[in-house]
Amino acid sequence: MTTPSVEALVFDVFGTVVDWRSGVVRDGRRIGDSKDLTVDWAAFADAWREAYDPSLDRVRRGETPWRNLDALHRESLDGLLDRFGIEGLTEREITHLNRVWHRLDPWPDAIPGLRRLEAQYVIAPLSNGHVRLLTNMAKRAGIPWDLILSAELAGHYKPDEEVYLTAADLLDLDVDDVMMVAAHEGDLEASRDVGFHTAYVHRPQEWGGDGADSAEKPDESAYDLVVDDFADLADRLDAPPLA
Amino acid sequence: MTTPSVEALVFDVFGTVVDWRSGVVRDGRRIGDSKDLTVDWAAFADAWREAYDPSLDRVRRGETPWRNLDALHRESLDGLLDRFGIEGLTEREITHLNRVWHRLDPWPDAIPGLRRLEAQYVIAPLSNGHVRLLTNMAKRAGIPWDLILSAELAGHYKPDEEVYLTAADLLDLDVDDVMMVAAHEGDLEASRDVGFHTAYVHRPQEWGGDGADSAEKPDESAYDLVVDDFADLADRLDAPPLA
Numbered sequence: 382m383t384t385p386s387v388e389a390l391v392f393d394v395f396g397t398v399v400d401w402r403s404g405v406v407r408d409g410r411r412i413g414d415s416k417d418l419t420v421d422w423a424a425f426a427d428a429w430r431e432a433y434d435p436s437l438d439r440v441r442r443g444e445t446p447w448r449n450l451d452a453l454h455r456e457s458l459d460g461l462l463d464r465f466g467i468e469g470l471t472e473r474e475i476t477h478l479n480r481v482w483h484r485l486d487p488w489p490d491a492i493p494g495l496r497r498l499e500a501q502y503v504i505a506p507l508s509n510g511h512v513r514l515l516t517n518m519a520k521r522a523g524i525p526w527d528l529i530l531s532a533e534l535a536g537h538y539k540p541d542e543e544v545y546l547t548a549a550d551l552l553d554l555d556v557d558d559v560m561m562v563a564a565h566e567g568d569l570e571a572s573r574d575v576g577f578h579t580a581y582v583h584r585p586q587e588w589g590g591d592g593a594d595s596a597e598k599p600d601e602s603a604y605d606l607v608v609d610d611f612a613d614l615a616d617r618l619d620a621p622p623l624a
Numbered sequence: 625m626t627t628p629s630v631e632a633l634v635f636d637v638f639g640t641v642v643d644w645r646s647g648v649v650r651d652g653r654r655i656g657d658s659k660d661l662t663v664d665w666a667a668f669a670d671a672w673r674e675a676y677d678p679s680l681d682r683v684r685r686g687e688t689p690w691r692n693l694d695a696l697h698r699e700s701l702d703g704l705l706d707r708f709g710i711e712g713l714t715e716r717e718i719t720h721l722n723r724v725w726h727r728l729d730p731w732p733d734a735i736p737g738l739r740r741l742e743a744q745y746v747i748a749p750l751s752n753g754h755v756r757l758l759t760n761m762a763k764r765a766g767i768p769w770d771l772i773l774s775a776e777l778a779g780h781y782k783p784d785e786e787v788y789l790t791a792a793d794l795l796d797l798d799v800d801d802v803m804m805v806a807a808h809e810g811d812l813e814a815s816r817d818v819g820f821h822t823a824y825v826h827r828p829q830e831w832g833g834d835g836a837d838s839a840e841k842p843d844e845s846a847y848d849l850v851v852d853d854f855a856d857l858a859d860r861l862d863a864p865p866l867a
Contacts, residue, residue: 449796503759513796516746516771528759528772533794551776553692553756 384618385560385578385605389552390498391507391530393539393563394515395430395485396587398495398506398524402426404485412478416469423589425465432457437509437538447536449511455479482510483517487524488584494611495525497620505530507548507561509538540571549577560605562614569604580606580614627861628803628821628848632795633741634750634773636782636806637758638673638728639830641738641749641767645669647728655721659712666832668708675700680752680781690779692754698722725753726760730767731827737854738768740863748773750791750804752781783814792820803848805857812847823849823857 395401402423409422436453439445458479462470470478498504505526506515511533519526528551532538535547549556556576563569564584573579581604601607608614638644645666652665679696682688701722705713713721741747748769749758754776762769775781778790792799799819806812807827816822824847844850851857 451796499763503763511796512771512794516795520742520746520770526771527763528755529770534777551755552759553694553754 385557387502387560387578388554388558389503389505390560390562390580390618391505391548391577393561393565393568394506394508394510394518395482396584397562397564397582398491399485399487399518399522400586401430401482401485402587402589405429405481408478408481408484412467412470412474416467418467418469420465420467425461425467427588428461428464429454429457432461441538441541447533449533450482450509450514451479451511454482480514480517483514484521485518487522488610490610490612492522492524493623494615496623497615498611498618499525499527501618501620503527503552505548505552507539507544508532540567542571542575545572545575545577549575566599566603573604579604580608580617582611582614583607583609628800630745630803630821631797631801632746632748633803633805633823633861634748634791634820636804636808636811637749637751637753637761638725639827640805640807640825641734642728642730642761642765643829644673644725644728645830645832648672648724651721651724651727655710655713655717659710661710661712663708663710668704668710670831671704671707672697672700675704684781684784690776692776693725693752693757694722694754697725723757723760726757727764728761730765731853733853733855735765735767736866737858739866740858741854741861742768742770744861744863746770746795748791748795750782750787751775783810785814785818788815788818788820792818809842809846816847822847823851823860825854825857826850826852 392398405426406422409420409425413420413422436457440447495504505528507530508515509532512529512531515529515531530548530551532544534551535543537543549559552559557578560578560580561569561572562580562582564582564587569579569581581599583598598607606614606617608617635641648669649665652663652668656663656665679700683690738747748771750773751758752775755772755774758772758774761767773791773794775787777794778786780786792802795802800821803821803823804812804815805823805825807825807830812822812824824842826841841850849857849860851860
């Protein structure tokens with residue numbers, strides 16, 4: 382593999398930049414403790430995330446008009462509260478819990494890697510999270526994005542091609558001047574189909590545990606880069622070390 | 625005037641955040657020196673900026689489809705090169721000069737003021753500059769925007785109301801949770817008409833000289849705030865001092 386020459390790097394966020402599972406568990410436990418509830422918050426987090434793709438699919442297939450992730454997450458959450466026996470929350474507390482997706486922490490390597498990469502590239506999220514969610518997340522966690530790109534700007538959800546094409550258009554770049562960075566092959570494949578370069582980042586802990594259940598790293602030939610984390614990505618793209 | 629309670633501040637950029645005139649003069653002189661040209665670069669800068677509104681008007685009136693500022697600036701620039709006797713530039717040099725609008729420096733108070741404001745508010749540009757121009761400008765100058773908002777995201781130019789409404793929508797805020805900050809009354813009036821709060825910043829040096837020719841500060845009753853610079857704005861909005 383030779384290192385492709387690109388001007389901008391765009392990143393999947395949930396699972397790739399941030400550890401959604403630990404964040405949901407963390408806030409769940411806080412609520413559980415305050416309300417004296419016994420809940421398997423890891424199972425709750427996984428169930429919430431598993432509801433994600435089907436809820437996006439209804440938008441992708443045009444069965445429902447565009448709605449942002451707060452709305453889709455809330456729809457799933459209402460069912461999960463009942464299923465997991467989570468009772469006694471005020472509307473305000475439910476709204477706060479629903480926005481835990483704005484308050485997720487990056488994987489430890491993410492911000493140091495992005496700081497190196499931003500010296501050489503335009504860096505932006507390209508997530509199904511909406512603009513405000515990604516803005517709140519970056520502001521809270523100190524993620525140094527140059528701009529916020531989102532599926533919302535296309536009115537489509539990934540992996541619809543409109544999302545990638547709109548991002549390239551707003552970056553004022555040809556598609557082959559952009560690299561998609563993601564831990565999920567479907568996202569990378571769709572971006573590659575429109576002409577982006579691609580970097581796969583291995584995140585075996587995304588669904589918790591020891592990572593043994595997660596997919597193997599893909600074959601190196603499938604993408605421009607296959608990397609272990611954002612430090613590895615910065616090394617492979619010859620980004621300078623942090624001063 | 626009482627201080628309105630808002631969640632986000634959006635800023636006009638050319639003239640309000642950055643000093644376009646000095647930037648154009650600076651790069652013009654560099655070119656003039658290297659090409660041994662004698663040009664009144666201040667007059668050139670003013671003429672280029674004066675061509676700005678008429679070129680946007682053609683888009684606003686729908687006479688031409690959406691085109692970004694690089695395209696509109698280039699159209700004006702081609703005429704100005706001839707008019708000011710600027711000869712001997714390669715296509716590459718002309719393209720570079722055209723992008724001087726990506727390389728403008730903030731007024732001295734802008735970044736310190738924004739650093740204070742970002743602790744309390746979501747801050748973003750809301751400029752007729754396109755997303756990539758604003759991104760390049762912020763990256764070069766270190767402007768700490770949380771996200772890049774632009775007329776481009778609405779496919780309209782300010783003061784068309786679509787620009788302000790699209791910004792509020794992407795911020796996921798009601799219009800009265802947003803404040804427009806600008807040195808130009810037309811921008812403020814249009815944003816006020818859709819329901820934004822407004823802050824006028826006085827920039828008497830925008831067109832150079834001693835500022836004596838520029839408009840008087842407007843009456844304090846016209847906007848929520850009438851301030852002298854971004855330090856004054858941060859004070860008036862009770863933003864904490866920089867640590």
